[in-house]
Amino acid sequence: MKPLSRRQFILAAATGLCSVSTGHARWSIFGEDASLKSDIQGTIFKNDAPASPWKWSKIAYYYKRMENGAVMCTLCPNRCRLSPGDRSVCRSRVNLKGKLFTLAYGNACSANIDPIEKKPLYHFMPSTTAFSIAAAGCNFRCLNCQNWEISQVRPEDVHHLDLFPEQVVQEAVKNECSTIAYTYSEPTTFYEYMIDTARIAHANGLKNVWISNGYINTEPLLALCRVLDGANVNIKTISDDIYRRLNGGRLKPVLDTFVTLHRQGVYFEMTHLVVPGYGDSDETVQRMCGWILEHLGPDHPLHFLRFFPSYRLNRLAPTPVNTLFRFRELAITEGIRYVYLGNIPGHEGNHTFCHECKKLLVERQGYRIAVFRIVDGRCRYCQTPIPGIWPLVQPDG
């Protein structure tokens, strides 16, 4: 990553979000304690757009023109209002002469072949691989971001892989991946790149999965749903206050996303990272499960992930494993049928048990499937349908 220029530094400092990596040194201007108490909603970057479009620019699919050459991006709930020369909160959209451009089209900063289980997606094409891409940018400001080197920077500041949609699909086919995953950073910020790639992927018999914070407006989400086969969306908390303080977003639009995915029949799983001190109480988990059961039903798998110190919360301790064990039991007791624990190797929370007869159906060792007892989407023992997108052929194991 390039060092920030003086102007960029001032802009970043103005947002209260300046945390810069220069080699191995890392520092934060305002200190972590101050930031933890404030609302960390991102702000737009005034006069930070490049002078003209570049190779990876494309006119944005969702925006409104305003007076005096201003535009409003209508892709996500941030609804950035940008004057000519301004850059969006997510850093990947700019107003150039009265038009909104994405700077991330075909501009992948990361591309890997991952097990689908790594997303995590446990009930979706097990034992297959996903060609996984990201471009720089995020519409959130999570204090605990794992991927801040690519999520909290501009598309100009990362390594460019130069993978346009057709090339992404070619690479996925060449590497025998069943699925393309839009992941790592926040794929909503590279929406045009994602949806164009997804359409070509479908035409070539590949599936698409969206790994997201769910912070997107309903209209672009409905268009995306038509090319999605699966998703894993974070439910970071059930508290609007914590969304503001930990993530720099709001709760309601994320809940709306879950409801839209559910109504559109998109298969999805949910991930809840348990950050110590940010709503990690039994009462919060019960409320979260209550909302899920009321609005989405019991069948969408829920993953509790263990927090490890990262980014601006690098002084916090990891989530105690007993907390995760307790939350899993609580969620199962509340009525969620498939509840998993991430980042805890060897625990039964890695495995799938039939919600009806309780027998072990899928045993996972890391990302590898050791035992698989689902036949034609049903429990091998009691024939209960198991929610998910299951393969026609038996996975290894």
Ligand SMILES: [Zn+2]
């Ligand atoms: Zn069964």
